[in-house]
Amino acid sequence: MFWLTLDTFLTRIRPFRAGISLLLDAVLVALAWHATYLFRLGFEKWWSARPSYDTAVLAGLVLLYALMLWLWGAPRGMWRFSGFGEVKRLAGACLMAGLLGAVAVLMAHLSGVPRSVLALHPVFCLISMAMMRLGYRMLYEHMRGRISGSSVESHRALVMGAGQAGRLAVAGIQHQGWVVVGWLDDDPLKRDVRVAGIPVLGPLDQLARFVALHGITHVIVAMPSAEPAQRRRALALASSSGLNVLTVPSNTELLSGRRVEQLRHIEPEDLLGREPVQLDEGGISECLNGRTVLITGAGGSIGSELCRQVARYGPKKLVLYEQSEFALYQIEQDLTLHFPLVQLVRLMGDVKDLDHLRQTFQRFKPQVTFHAAAYKHVPLMEDENAWAAVRNNTLGTYHAALAAAESGVERFVLISTDKAVNPTNVMGASKRAAELVLSHMASVHAGTRFMAVRFGNVLGSSGSVIPKFKEQIARGGPVTVTHPDITRYFMTIPEAARLVVQAAAIGETGRVYVLDMGDPVRIVDLARDMIRLSGHRTDEVLIQFSGLRPGEKLFEELLTASETTLPTTIQRLNIACLQDSPKDDQVLRWLFELCAMGAVPDETVRRALRSLLPEFSPSLH
Structure with a gap:
């Protein structure tokens, strides 16, 4: 429970990552200044031997370091992926800030500030900032291991539908590097409760809010038994998020032998879904x-x-x-x-x-x-x-x-x-x-x-537009549609x-x-849906109109x-x-x-x- 709470807290503050990072670095610059005095003068003199203007010098150095760190892009770095590249950025910012600060102090004839403190302070800053980031990464990977069984965080998911299918799907993926942040469900009885230890965050239409809040990378639609209209709505909301969207198999697929935890990508057939036909089986x-x-x-x-x-x-x-x-x-x-x-x-x-x-x-x-x-x-x-x-x-x-x-x-x-x-x-x-x-x-x-x-x-038959669109999207476009008004029955x-x-x-x-x-489907709308379902935007993969071909109708x-x-x-x-x-x-x-x-x-x-x-x-x- 502690690790889930910590993960939720870290996720909530993630949108403010740059500001928090800069604030913590500024605190470390001030602490490193005091630590440098302590290292140079010892416990007896580290406070009493300072000049009266030391606080003003420290304030100026904090602002200077903050400016250099911002220019070098340090606040925008993701601490959970910290490595040698991050240390290089920190070293560049600290070296530049330390050099400019020392020059300013010397040019102002502030001789009360020891030169050895000016020389050692950038080193102390670099060590403390690097240790803070690497410590965070170690804590984060340990937290990932306690939550998902793997220290590698490859997927952060929201699950739409807190029913039996969703629980089975989550149970099947939780120990494969997936972090399921929460459920979304329209059932008011499930609000503010936990299902399988995971909180139900809100209704389906709040997907965009929770995606931004929790740093979501994947959306899983787990509603195989829902009415076709409800399922289409959930899929449309998921595809509009611009994230990778997966779904559990439909009821038809489950009847044919697929397991509920076998997640797959959304297909155009899912958006078409209608009420199943009641056949005369006898x-x-x-x-x-x-x-x-x-x-x-x-x-x-x-x-x-x-x-x-x-x-x-x-x-x-x-x-x-x-x-x-x-x-x-x-x-x-x-x-x-x-x-x-x-x-x-x-x-x-x-x-x-x-x-x-x-x-x-x-x-x-x-x-x-x-x-x-x-x-x-x-x-x-x-x-x-x-x-x-x-x-x-x-x-x-x-x-x-x-x-x-x-x-x-x-x-x-x-x-x-x-x-x-x-x-x-x-x-x-x-x-x-x-x-x-x-x-x-x-x-x-x-x-x-x-x-x-x-x-x-x-849908999906040989020679149909679906395989063709998939190939064109995989190549990065353009997706060719013959006419903006052409419709087909599917x-x-x-x-x-x-x-x-x-x-x-x-x-x-x-x-x-x-x-x-x-109802007939506009082919251009189908193309746009497929582009979104593939995780792209329509301004990334363009649609190009090629004109009607010989023998082709606008409307069948x-x-x-x-x-x-x-x-x-x-x-x-x-x-x-x-x-x-x-x-x-x-x-x-x-x-x-x-x-x-x-x-x-x-x-x-x-x-x-x-x-x-x-x-x-x-x-x-």
């Missing part, structure tokens, strides 16, 4: 448990998360269909580690290869298929790769759906995108065409339920994958399901003007009521013509897409 389990499930694009951002979500429900067999060897290896290793009882089939395959798809479906006879294989990078598909986008996203969907129908798959789910609505780019148009292909397949293959799930951007990868799995369980054939993405849409939605029994999962869709025979004829075209220039592909999708309005500027 219906999903009935749909997936004991079944064979095939996932195309199994190694991609959405595909890999779908694999994890499906594996939770105990499928009989999980067939991973992926064209990237490395991505297939990564998801296979992850699933083997976390779901060792799930039987995996790892297949290198391409959805553009109909024969291989047919062979795969006939061999493994999956009951449920999630089609996540797609090219999704808008600018990349817009220039020189239009045919590749349509061949993979549209024809690939047709191939996978046809192979599924021929083998008797019960449910086939296409992962679509908000860019399919009033598309202005080839990628979005190719996905809208894929939705129409699925509608056609639903009309001619009654034995399989074909459905699509349409949603916006997922969802976390696990949230999107869970709703896709739910759609598979309740979906009816021919339906397009739309995920409620919440989840529905066309003529579409409406119907609710389902699951929150944030709605049915899009599509109107004015092409006839099935028109879609089929268009598909055959597209297959016969082969590799063609981009403009030919755009004309073909416009013939099927009148709403497709290419934007090349």
